[in-house]
Amino acid sequence: MKRKRSNAAEYEKFKRKIFLQSACIMGLSILIIGAAYRFVWRGNAGDWLVSFFQRVFHMRRGQALDVYRYVFRQNFEIIFIGATAITFIVLLRFALERFTRYFESINHGINALIEGDGNSIALMPEMEAIENKLNTVRLTLEQRSRDAQLAEQRKNDLVMYLAHDIKTPLTSIIGYLSLLDEAPDTPAEQKAQYGRIALDKAYRLEQLIDEFFEITRYNLQTVTLTKKNIDLYYMLAQVADEFYPQLAAGGKQAVIHAPEDLTVSGDPDKLARVFNNILKNAAAYSDGDSVIDITAGLSGDVASITFRNAGSIPKDKLAAVFEKFYRLDGADFSDKSGAGLGLAIAKEIIAQHGGRIYAESDDHSTTFTVELPAG
Numbered sequence: 001m002k003r004k005r006s007n008a009a010e011y012e013k014f015k016r017k018i019f020l021q022s023a024c025i026m027g028l029s030i031l032i033i034g035a036a037y038r039f040v041w042r043g044n045a046g047d048w049l050v051s052f053f054q055r056v057f058h059m060r061r062g063q064a065l066d067v068y069r070y071v072f073r074q075n076f077e078i079i080f081i082g083a084t085a086i087t088f089i090v091l092l093r094f095a096l097e098r099f100t101r102y103f104e105s106i107n108h109g110i111n112a113l114i115e116g117d118g119n120s121i122a123l124m125p126e127m128e129a130i131e132n133k134l135n136t137v138r139l140t141l142e143q144r145s146r147d148a149q150l151a152e153q154r155k156n157d158l159v160m161y162l163a164h165d166i167k168t169p170l171t172s173i174i175g176y177l178s179l180l181d182e183a184p185d186t187p188a189e190q191k192a193q194y195g196r197i198a199l200d201k202a203y204r205l206e207q208l209i210d211e212f213f214e215i216t217r218y219n220l221q222t223v224t225l226t227k228k229n230i231d232l233y234y235m236l237a238q239v240a241d242e243f244y245p246q247l248a249a250g251g252k253q254a255v256i257h258a259p260e261d262l263t264v265s266g267d268p269d270k271l272a273r274v275f276n277n278i279l280k281n282a283a284a285y286s287d288g289d290s291v292i293d294i295t296a297g298l299s300g301d302v303a304s305i306t307f308r309n310a311g312s313i314p315k316d317k318l319a320a321v322f323e324k325f326y327r328l329d330g331a332d333f334s335d336k337s338g339a340g341l342g343l344a345i346a347k348e349i350i351a352q353h354g355g356r357i358y359a360e361s362d363d364h365s366t367t368f369t370v371e372l373p374a375g
Helices: 002-010 012-041 045-057 061-073 076-115 125-182 188-220 232-242 244-249 268-285 342-352
Strands: 228-231 253-257 263-266 291-299 302-310 356-361 365-373
Touching: 012 076, 045 061, 076 125, 125 188, 228 232, 228 268, 232 244, 232 253, 232 268, 232 291, 232 302, 244 253, 263 268, 263 365, 268 291, 268 302, 268 342, 268 365, 342 356, 342 365
Parallel strands: 253 291
Antiparallel strands: 228 263, 291 302, 302 365, 356 365
């Protein structure tokens, strides 16, 4: 109801202009018929009509006068109203040519919106509400276009870097395997060293290929949810256990602070992916020999889950960590660099659950917070 009142207020100037023009046409119609009656019809029309009936229908004067009296004099009001209506319609037909200017103005604004020349759309003064809406749409489309172009450029850069970086571990694998093949008498200790290096490079190659698939999945998939009642404590513990080898390698550990009976309603596979992506990020960018605190609790009808790790994110980059294809370390690939999709996917999944995700950072630590409806 409020929205309808708001729309009515926005178009008040336009409605007032149309009403005034229609009222002027009606007034002009009455004036024209009134003037015609006073200066043309009155005093002259009766004699003219009587003469017309006598000549055309060969009536006697008495008969012509009776026709004039009963047909025209006694129905004067109806004739006057009818003449006024006909005059109004004729004048309205000409006035419609002026009304079409409004549609031409709107059409001009739509064409400017389609062409996207970047200029502000200007309509007639009484169409200010439509002008404002078209300019709002224009700005929104321009922003979306810029965002899409930026995301596409980041994706293209990322694919280029990944393609380039795949060659490095692949070349190393081929090189070390060639050494083993060409020198079968290589000492066992050296063979083991070559094998370990080749295996590490193979793992890195697998990671890069997985990131290619991640980019493809993100572009093709749509997030659909299958909600269930989830044991949140068990899910967080399971995610932490899966990361134990990666954390232990850097002297890190994940500690969970949450009641064991805490539950939420959501898609278990999708939420597990969210927590996996956040913990993966925390493990990659946290300081060595540190603790990642995972805290979960219920406040009213909102379940809050936080991941806090030692290490900071610059403020100018903090707001962009949830953008797709954004990587914290820019174009510089390292072993902890991902495809820049994990947190973007996490944000989309949480939004589908009706919750929100955000990050905070200071000089000592970084905290990612997920808020979900408890019911």
